[in-house]
Amino acid sequence: MHEKGELMFVSNIKLSNFRNYNDLELNLNKNINILVGDNAQGKTSLLESVYVLARGNSYKNSNSELILWGKETSAIEGTFHKKNIDDNIKITLNKPNKTNIYINNKKTNKKSTLLEKIHIVLFSPEDLKMIKEGPDLRRRFIDNELNNIRPSYGKLLKDYTRVLYQRNNLLKVLRYDNKNINTLEIWDEQLIALGKKIIISRINFLKKVNSITKIIHSKLTNDQEEIKLFYISNIVKNNDDLEKIESIYRNLLNINIKEDIQKGYTSIGPHIDDIRVIINDFDAKLYGSQGQQRTAALSLKLSEIEIIKSHIEENPIILLDDVMSELDSKRQEKIIEFFHDSQVFITCTEINFENFLQNFNKKIYNIERGTITDMKR
Numbered sequence: 001m002h003e004k005g006e007l008m009f010v011s012n013i014k015l016s017n018f019r020n021y022n023d024l025e026l027n028l029n030k031n032i033n034i035l036v037g038d039n040a041q042g043k044t045s046l047l048e049s050v051y052v053l054a055r056g057n058s059y060k061n062s063n064s065e066l067i068l069w070g071k072e073t074s075a076i077e078g079t080f081h082k083k084n085i086d087d088n089i090k091i092t093l094n095k096p097n098k099t100n101i102y103i104n105n106k107k108t109n110k111k112s113t114l115l116e117k118i119h120i121v122l123f124s125p126e127d128l129k130m131i132k133e134g135p136d137l138r139r140r141f142i143d144n145e146l147n148n149i150r151p152s153y154g155k156l157l158k159d160y161t162r163v164l165y166q167r168n169n170l171l172k173v174l175r176y177d178n179k180n181i182n183t184l185e186i187w188d189e190q191l192i193a194l195g196k197k198i199i200i201s202r203i204n205f206l207k208k209v210n211s212i213t214k215i216i217h218s219k220l221t222n223d224q225e226e227i228k229l230f231y232i233s234n235i236v237k238n239n240d241d242l243e244k245i246e247s248i249y250r251n252l253l254n255i256n257i258k259e260d261i262q263k264g265y266t267s268i269g270p271h272i273d274d275i276r277v278i279i280n281d282f283d284a285k286l287y288g289s290q291g292q293q294r295t296a297a298l299s300l301k302l303s304e305i306e307i308i309k310s311h312i313e314e315n316p317i318i319l320l321d322d323v324m325s326e327l328d329s330k331r332q333e334k335i336i337e338f339f340h341d342s343q344v345f346i347t348c349t350e351i352n353f354e355n356f357l358q359n360f361n362k363k364i365y366n367i368e369r370g371t372i373t374d375m376k377r
Helices: 043-055 111-117 125-129 135-149 151-174 181-220 239-243 245-255 257-263 290-312 329-339
Strands: 009-018 021-027 032-036 073-082 085-094 098-103 106-108 120-123 227-232 274-279 317-321 344-348 362-368 371-375
Touching (some): 043 120, 098 111, 111 151, 125 135, 181 290, 227 290, 239 245, 290 329
Parallel strands (some): 317 344
Antiparallel strands (some): 009 021, 073 085
16 A cells, blocks of 8 residues: 655755764755665764754754764754745754754744654664564554654653653652652552553554554565554453543552552553554464564554555655665565655665665765765666
């Protein structure tokens, strides 16, 4: 399935004192941009700069770590285009940890404004471990997808994390002094109100992810595999439980009070939930081969692209950070089929997939020690 959407792309980027770039101005291809070079040369830094412009922060470093060594400030600037609208985005970073966001020369402090304007999907090698590794990667996947199309969900998660942190701190104190145990109920009620919204949002959203992922996975496996996703909650076990989620949540928190105080953390809530991935009626985490697990992870990530297209009728910008080298040629070819009508950035140490890009408009950049050369092909 390739739902048609408007092309969103960044046409140029300017970097000043960013990572290993002193000063860079680069015009970009509106379709495929391949950034090739050895490790630690600057290709991931360039891809990372596009992500920072879209999110206001990095996916792998704190913003202060993005500033070139020995400098106090850094700037990233780019021009984004969609539906006949041009937006100039500029982000300045200042030590120790101050970030300023400018949209068309107007300052804003809200990163959510970027989320509403620019849609981006990142593929990293860690994503390919989503099925095999622990539940935190699968929770992060669905939370990121939700946040992509509903920025208010990010605030909900932030509020929940803050309340959870406060409750856990109180639990640690109560282990040695329980005189303030009555205040635990205050945090419980806030946790229940926020946690309920997160659980319901995830369950409802996963229904949509399920239907889209099923189609994508069938295509990736030539109709040989059927994938199903199930939300595994420690609170909600069936649809009837959704009707009384608050009372169940409250009861479980009360039942686990002694254990939570002893351990110093909250053992009930969406922060420990999981997504179970079933392939042909078998648990993919327990019984899937590495190839099956990677294909399932690709199906989930590709669903993110299709969901954004259907939600906002725009094709998100796609970033692949050293992912292609982790895939065999068959999976490389399959994933590239989804790149039509999208701007894509691919980092790699060598290009072993160019045959699959014959019908694409593309630019290949060689990057060595922060110097970029346009490789004419």
